[in-house]
Amino acid sequence: MAYIEALLPMRTRALTVLLLLGTAAAPLAADTRSDAKKQVQFGIAVAQRGLWREAIYRWERAVQIDPKYAEALNDLGIAYEHEGELDKARVAYEKALEIEPNNALIKQNYELFKEINDRTTRKDAQDSQDNQNP
Amino acid sequence: MTGRLARMRRTARTTRILSSVAAILLIAGCTNYYEIPIETPIKPKLDVSAFQRVLVAGFIAGGTDDVDGNLETTRLLRSQLRTKSELRVIDTDVLPLMDVAVQENAPQEAKSEGVKSNSSGAEGEAKAEPKGEKGEKSEKGEGPQAATPDKTATIKDAKDLEPYEHIFADVEYWKKIGEEYQNPLIVTGTVMFTPHQRSGIVQREEEVYDSFGRRRVVPVRTYMERKGYILQPKFVFIDGRTGTVMHSENFREEVLYNANQSTPALSSYFELMDRLIPSFLSTLSSQKIKGTRVLLQ
Numbered sequence: 364m365a366y367i368e369a370l371l372p373m374r375t376r377a378l379t380v381l382l383l384l385g386t387a388a389a390p391l392a393a394d395t396r397s398d399a400k401k402q403v404q405f406g407i408a409v410a411q412r413g414l415w416r417e418a419i420y421r422w423e424r425a426v427q428i429d430p431k432y433a434e435a436l437n438d439l440g441i442a443y444e445h446e447g448e449l450d451k452a453r454v455a456y457e458k459a460l461e462i463e464p465n466n467a468l469i470k471q472n473y474e475l476f477k478e479i480n481d482r483t484t485r486k487d488a489q490d491s492q493d494n495q496n497p
Numbered sequence: 498m499t500g501r502l503a504r505m506r507r508t509a510r511t512t513r514i515l516s517s518v519a520a521i522l523l524i525a526g527c528t529n530y531y532e533i534p535i536e537t538p539i540k541p542k543l544d545v546s547a548f549q550r551v552l553v554a555g556f557i558a559g560g561t562d563d564v565d566g567n568l569e570t571t572r573l574l575r576s577q578l579r580t581k582s583e584l585r586v587i588d589t590d591v592l593p594l595m596d597v598a599v600q601e602n603a604p605q606e607a608k609s610e611g612v613k614s615n616s617s618g619a620e621g622e623a624k625a626e627p628k629g630e631k632g633e634k635s636e637k638g639e640g641p642q643a644a645t646p647d648k649t650a651t652i653k654d655a656k657d658l659e660p661y662e663h664i665f666a667d668v669e670y671w672k673k674i675g676e677e678y679q680n681p682l683i684v685t686g687t688v689m690f691t692p693h694q695r696s697g698i699v700q701r702e703e704e705v706y707d708s709f710g711r712r713r714v715v716p717v718r719t720y721m722e723r724k725g726y727i728l729q730p731k732f733v734f735i736d737g738r739t740g741t742v743m744h745s746e747n748f749r750e751e752v753l754y755n756a757n758q759s760t761p762a763l764s765s766y767f768e769l770m771d772r773l774i775p776s777f778l779s780t781l782s783s784q785k786i787k788g789t790r791v792l793l794q
Contacts (some may be wrong), residue, residue: 399792403794405794407531407792407794408573410533410792411531411533423737433793434793434794437791437792437793438792438793441535441792444535445535445537446538447536447537447538447539447540447783466793468530468791468793469722469793471791472790472791475788475790478792479537479539479786479788483539486754
């Protein structure tokens with residue numbers, strides 16, 4: 364009985380700690396997203412002025428801070444596409460869609476990207492075939 | 498009691514609807530998006546950074562006699578490259594590649610009667626320089642030969658081109674041309690532009706008016722005789738420093754018109770070339786594809 368009595372406050376303490384951890388984790392995650400969002404916002408502002416390299420830096424930072432930030436990955440995909448880094452763009456778009464498979468806007472961007480990417484890769488394949496069998 | 502239950506159910510349903518609407522509004526409100534125009538650069542297929550100049554040498558052309566495929570293709574590619582590539586286009590006479598190919602296949606004695614070389618190397622002065630004037634055998638000449646084409650023979654289809662195609666592999670010939678024009682990138686190849694006829698069921702749109710006088714456009718399937726042209730160019734890119742083929746590319750485009758429509762061969766030729774010029778240019782220079790994407794926050 365005395366053991367149970369001794370255990371009760373211990374359990375209460377453990378619960379309290381868990382509760383505290385839980386309540387602290389939520390704002391922490393919110394802080395992470397908020398920090399990443401600041402980077403994304405800045406990236407958008409500079410991209411709209413044509414400073415795509417700076418935008419890439421910002422969106423890469425955003426993804427470092429919050430790797431599950433689909434919107435940042437989407438923006439990064441667009442920026443890579445604009446810079447002609449098509450392989451990187453594909454990876455970024457696909458990661459974004461992995462996180463948010465139902466996001467219609469990311470899907471739309473990815474479809475448009477694929478149209479260009481597929482065309483160039485198809486052409487390359489055709490050319491190498493032509494060169495093998497002239 | 499029953500009334501209370503029904504009221505509760507109604508309230509629950511209203512709450513559900515309201516919460517769904519709120520969720521949609523929340524998502525729409527939270528998703529900030531910005532449309533942005535982008536230009537995707539497509540890298541050229543060939544690295545031509547080593548060249549400052551390009552020589553569109555000429556083409557072995559065949560098909561219809563209405564269009565001089567060699568001359569027209571050379572002119573068109575030169576003008577396109579002048580405006581859409583960073584390479585300096587060498588303006589010179591078009592090489593009569595068919596004659597060169599014929600002479601290459603001819604016996605050695607006949608070769609010595611070849612056209613004299615113009616070794617000035619100045620732009621715009623060079624003429625076709627058939628090999629063999631040095632009295633040497635080409636690499637090609639020592640191996641098994643393709644059937645010797647008749648100089649007067651006309652090329653009517655792709656098979657007729659075969660006896661001439663060995664010219665593109667003649668490293669010595671192209672190296673010599675390259676030396677003459679200060680080691681440019683050389684563009685050459687074959688061009689087949691042939692008349693084409695096809696008949697069959699075609700779907701076209703027709704205007705119809707219903708009993709109320711309302712206009713409608715309906716698809717109608719009809720049998721049609723159509724004629725047009727097929728353009729089949731093969732572009733060969735040769736390194737003027739080494740005389741070797743860097744890259745070659747085949748294209749095929751066709752156009753068909755209503756049989757009673759009279760379209761000049763030359764305008765069809767330009768219509769078809771227009772379609773494949775972007776692909777030709779993308780081999781040498783980077784192209785930008787314009788589009789719009791949506792940035793998300």
